[in-house]
Amino acid sequence: MAEQTALGHPFSTVTSDDHGGLIYIAVFLALTYSNITFFTRCYIKMNIFGFDDYAMLAAQVANMAQFAFVMVSLSSGLGRNFSLLSESQYSKMASAQYGNQILLYFSLGLSKCAAVLLVQRLCTRDTQRNFWIGCNIVTASMVTWTILAVLVISAGCAPESIAPARESQICPSISSRYQVVVITDVLTDVVLVLVPTYLVWRLRMSVLLKAQVIAVFAVRLPLIPVSILALLRFNRSLYHSNPGVARSSAIILQQAQLCYSLIAGTIPCLKSFIRSFDTGSGVKAAVISNAYGSSGHSNNESYRMHNLSSNGSASRSRDEDPGDLKVNNRPFPQEKGRQGRRRPKSTTSVTALSYQNPQSHKPRDEDDGSQELFIRRDVQWEVHSENIPCTA
Known part of the structure; x- marks a missing residue:
């Protein structure tokens, strides 16, 4: 008893009915890593900010906002057994989690837009006009995906459907909605790797150098299994006997997905990787x-x-x-022995x-x-x- 008093109350506990501490760890780590990467990007491109950097700035602002919603949700009982929460706590937690999901996909979509704009920035408009137009089309597609993803997961469903305590609270189409969002999310990540691959493969470079450049943009590929796994965990938590605790793993995977997406959009900007783009032209x-x-x-x-x-x-x-x-x-010099017009x-x-x-x-x-x-x-x-x- 004396030992417990000396140590004080822990910030958060991890028990069979409370996994909030795990979510705290994941959220703070994701925020720390994404902020460090973003500040590094700002330092490298301090005097040459472009549209891709402003898109990443907007994504980072949305990331900070969704972090705030997660913290509010955690303070109200996110990750705990819903039966231990009061009605007011549960309502506040569900509403905050509802806003978190909207901002999470909004930030994720903006990070995709920043990745496309960075690739577009690597070529000139006059010499690569068709590719420039193609990048504009891909950027418009990413913006459209961002808006639609936010609407699909939120329109027509109550906040309690995002974190249902009972099966009666589940929105009838919430599972299929998340499936559509995740499938299109995977397709957009594949496109974000294929676009720079198409550009680099046409250059007169060694295959090894091309592979090195493509690998920098291919760092987004690990996002595919993470997003699929988060979807599976979310669907499992909807019908789990303890949905509050079961949902914690899906939230942790979503935070990891968003953090990695923000980092992947900045990796090609690092100086050590930029040297690979110098083709001598x-x-x-x-x-x-x-x-x-x-x-x-x-x-x-x-x-x-x-x-x-x-x-x-x-x-x-x-x-x-x-x-x-x-x-x-x-x-x-005068050349001897040759006839012709004399030079001055x-x-x-x-x-x-x-x-x-x-x-x-x-x-x-x-x-x-x-x-x-x-x-x-x-x-x-x-x-x-x-x-x-x-x-x-």
Whole structure:
């Protein structure tokens, strides 16, 4: 007795009639892991937030809201034997659990939208127009699924049907409704893996590198067995002799599903994985000027070459950094023993170079909605050399 007094009252207990402590552990762990992952995403993409990041932000806000509903439901008796609860406790618990289910699927759907928008962000609109349109269609499908999933599990059923204490309280179609939601949930996860697979497989990359990139997006696949198992546990709890305790395993699996979905949407954003998207197709060449053109390579800087106007000056757009104009006076060697048109004594090769500082302003692609992390980018340029009379 003295030992029990010294230890004090535990925060929650786990008994045969009370599994609330297990739900507490699952909910707090899921919130902690998802928040850590989200803050990591914010740190990595601090200055390059896009639509995918805002969608993930909305998903995280919905996750926090459903966490609050779970806590209210737990304080009212979630996970306990319903026969031990008063009418007011049971009503409050069922209403809070009802709201939790709505926000849970809302957050899950937003995390799917963020995954699609991230894939769309990896390609340019001009060079991958068909794929861009396809991503818009998939995004619209995910938004539609989110709205329909929320309506299917909530419309026409009382809050007590989500956590029924008796069989008479079960909504007649609640089981089939959850089956439809879970089946479509599995299909959407498969689509979210197939979309980047289709994009990456068309690139000129090694099979090993393609598999590495696809594996990053395929981390969503473990969500399929988790969602199916949660459905089976939920259906089992509806007709269980102790539905309050039996329902706890389904709630724990749902929290794990939501947490993993939020984490899976951020894994491709990590820097260690982003290096896999570099196929060498970006503009990463420094330029060496000579009489016949420009070539060269640099590992640390990127240059964009500009067309020359008719008067020999470099034409620059108003939103780009001014470039350096390099003039190389080099006479052409005279070749002995050959007849033909004589070349001038001296020619000048003019090459316009501009270095674009990524921190000075936003790239033009960013204004169109596709900002960084290009998987595929087609770049074309022409280099012209002009003969300038020697004045000296």
